Amino acid sequence: MNTATARYAGQLRTEATHVASGNVIQTDAPTDNHGRGEAFSPTDLVSTALGSCMMTIMGIVADRHQLNLVDSTFAVVKHMSTEAPRRIVQIDVTFTLPAALLPTDRALLERAAYTCPVTLSLHPDIRQNVVFNYEA
Known part of the structure; x- marks a missing residue:
């Protein structure tokens, strides 16, 4: 069984879902690497x-x-x-x-x-x- 699934949301962001709980984590590239730094990298x-x-x-x-x-x-x-x-x-x-x-x-x-x-x-x-x- 998968631990997590994820999708690329565009603009250097991902959305990962914890399979067992349904909790979602979003990531963003950091500002020093082309991102906006609006979420955890x-x-x-x-x-x-x-x-x-x-x-x-x-x-x-x-x-x-x-x-x-x-x-x-x-x-x-x-x-x-x-x-x-x-x-x-x-x-x-x-x-x-x-x-x-x-x-x-x-x-x-x-x-x-x-x-x-x-x-x-x-x-x-x-x-x-x-x-x-x-x-x-």
């Missing part, structure tokens, strides 16, 4: 998928250990190559997690984050710079 989705995957894996571990990560956040910065071929060269992910987490729980969650399938699937040439901040 495909490389934005890759970068965001890294943070989402890491947070999801931490959520699974948090649930298993009765830790509350609700309202935790992450921010992503994608760095593209300046020379051809155009590609992602680095992804920065900064997590903000609850300050109340004990040092042992922090270590558990941080180790778990690095086991996410996206982390393990990205080419090793793509630098993954991950920061964990603990705030109230």
Whole structure:
């Protein structure tokens, strides 16, 4: 069964549908590559998928250990190559997690984050710079 189907909508945009849920994601080429930047670019989705995957894996571990990560956040910065071929060269992910987490729980969650399938699937040439901040 397909995971997703997609169609080219013209003007450097696609519309992808998640088969199981019917949710739709639109993409647009970024402004620095002939697009209007009015939606996630495909490389934005890759970068965001890294943070989402890491947070999801931490959520699974948090649930298993009765830790509350609700309202935790992450921010992503994608760095593209300046020379051809155009590609992602680095992804920065900064997590903000609850300050109340004990040092042992922090270590558990941080180790778990690095086991996410996206982390393990990205080419090793793509630098993954991950920061964990603990705030109230």
